Amino acid sequence: MNTAAAEDLLSKMEDLKLRLSEAEEAIDAIKNGSVDAFAIRKDGKPEVFTLQSLDYAYRVLIEKFSEGALNLTLDGLIIYSNSYFSKLMNVPNEKVTGSYIFDYIAGESHQQFREYFDLALQGSSKTEIMLCAKNKNIPVYVSLTNLQPQLATIGMIVTDLSEKKQNEQLIKIHAETLWKKNVELEHLNKSLDQFASIASHDLQEPLRKIQTFTALLKRQCNKTLAEESNELIDKIKRSSERMSLLINDVLNFSRIVHIENMFVKTDLNQILSNTLKDFDLLILEKDASVRVENLPVVEAIPSQINQLFYNLVGNALKFAKIGKPASITISSRILPSEEAENDFNSRFNLDKQLSYSEISFKDNGIGFEQQFAEQIFSIFERLNNQEQYSGTGIGLALCQKIVQQHHGGIRAEAKENDGAIFYILLPLTQSANVVAN
C-alpha cells in the first residue's frame, strides 16, 4: 500500500470515527432522555417524530385547566376525557373513556347536539346545551372541532355555565323584585293621590260653609253692625279664602309625585308663551316688559312645566318694585359639562351622560338676601309678611318638586332690593330607564 492510499484510508477512518461518535452520542441522548424529538427526511418530505411524551406538557395543560376536554370518534365515542369533564359528570374517568358522549347530554339537548356535532364534521361549531350528570342538569357551552386530517376525531371543549346561569337568575329575580316594587309604589301613589283628593274635598266643605255664611252674615248685618264688627267678618272671610287656596296648592303639590306621567318632547317656548298669556292683565298692570330668548325642546311633562313657569313668572311679577316698571328676562343656555359638578350644581347629582339646559328667570324686583336662597324652596317658608305679599308659601316648593321630578335642579341668586335670578336645570332628554314605562 502506498502512502497516498494509506493517508486516504486514515482520513476516511477519521471521518467514520467522527460520524460514529456522533451517532453514538445521538443514541446516548435518546437513551438518557435528553432529546424529545427529531426532524428527518422521510420519502423526500421532512417529518417530525416525537420520542417520549413530549406532549406531556400539553397533557398537563389539558388535564389541569378548568374546562372539560374530550376527544371523540366520528361516532361520538369518547377516546379521551380529561379529569375536569369526568368530575363534572360525577363519573370515574375510566368509565367515561369508552362511553358515548350522548350518554351525558340531557334529553332536551340531544337533537341540538347531534346537529352541532354533524356541523363540526365540516370544521367547527359552538353551542350552548344541557348536560345531565346523575339526574342533575348542567348548562354548558361546547366547542367542537374536527381534528382531521391529523386525527380522525372531533375535539370537544366543555365550559361550565352554571355560575353564569346562577348570576343571570339572580339578575332576573332582582329585576322582578324591582318591577314588583315599582308596581307597589305606583299603587301607593295612586292611593295617596286619591287620599289627597278626598281629603282636600272634605277640607273644602266646611270652608265653603264658613265662606257662605260669612257672606250671608255680612249681608244681613251690614247696616246694623258697627264698622269694627264688619271688619271682623271681613277677616274671617279672608282667612277662609286663604285656607281654600292653601288646600288647593297642597293638593297640587301632592299630585306632582305621579310616576305614571310620561315624558314627551316639549317645546318650552310654547309653554312659556301660554303662561305669559295667562298673565296678560297683570303684565299690563305692572307695566312690565318681558323679554324671552329662545328656549330649547326638552323631554318633559308639559302640565308640570306649565305649573313651573306659571309660578316663576307669577313671582317675578308679584315681587316687582312698586313704582318701577318690572323687567323680566327669560333665557337659556346649554350647561357646559364642566359646570355640572361645580359648587352651584353638584348638589343636584346630575347625570354625566345627559345634556342639560339652564333656563334663567331674571327680574328686577325686590329680591332677597342671598343667605335665604335655599330656604325659600322649603314648603311654607316665606320671607315676607302675609299683608305685604299674598301667597301660600308653596309656590317655590312646588317648583322644586317639579324640577326634581324631571331629574334637574333649581337654585336662586339674589340681592336685597336688587332683583333675583332663578336658574332651572332640565335634562334635554330623560335617561332610558325613566322614559320606558
Next chain:
Amino acid sequence: MKEDILILIVDDDEDDRKLFIESAKEINEGIAFITASDGQEALRRLKDGHNRLPDYIFLDLRMPRVGGRKCLEEIRSDKRLRDIPVFIYTTSTDVKDSIELREMGAVHFITKPIDPGDIYYILSVVLDEKWGQLNKKGV
C-alpha cells in the same frame, strides 16, 4: 213666571237645601219644594205614581247611598221621568264632571256659589220662562 211650580231638590246637606229654598222663594213665593237627602229617597218619591212629578230637579252629586250620577242615570232611563229637566247642583268644579253629566242628559251643570246671594241670580236665569219652555220640549 208660572205659579205652582214644583221643584225637587236632592242634596244631603241641610244648609244647602235651606239656602236654595230661601233664594228660590225670593224669586217666586209660589214655588213649592220637595226635598230628598239622597238619590235613593229621590227615586222613591219620583217613581211613586201617587205623587205629582216635579217641574225641575236639582241634583247634588256627592251623596250617601245613591249619588247624583246613579240617580240621573235612573231618571234618564225611566220613560215617565226623562222629560223632567235635571240641573246638577254641586260643589264640584271638575270640568270632566260637567262634560260627562251633560252627556248623560243633565240640562246644566251648576257649581254651588260661595256667596248665597248668587243663588238668586242663578235660579232666576234657570227658572226663566223661556228656558223652562225650551226644556219642556225634551232635551
Next chain:
Amino acid sequence: MKNKSKLEGVGKRKIFLQLYITGMSENSVRAIQNITLLCDQYLHDRVDLEIIDIYKNPSVAEEQMIVFSPSLIRQFPLPKKTFIGDLSDVEKVILGLGVTLKE
C-alpha cells in the same frame, strides 16, 4: 499560559448558532435557559443566536439529515458542530464552540 484556541483569531467575526427546540418540553426549556446563560456569561455580543421550533419548521431536516430537539448547531464558523441535549454540560459546549474562557 492559556490555551489559545485555533479559532480565537477568528473571534472577531460573529458566531452563528441555531438552537432547535420543540417549545413544550422540559428539555427545550432547559436548553434555552442554558444557552442564554452561556451567551450572557461567555459570548456576549459575539454571537448570533436563532431559536427554531422543529414542529413549526420541519424543513430544517432538508439540510441536515436529522435534527434533534433540543440541539445546538454552530453553523459558523465552520466546521459545523452539533451539541445534542439540553446543554447542561456548559464547559463541554464552550470548549466545543472554541471560545476562550474568560478569567
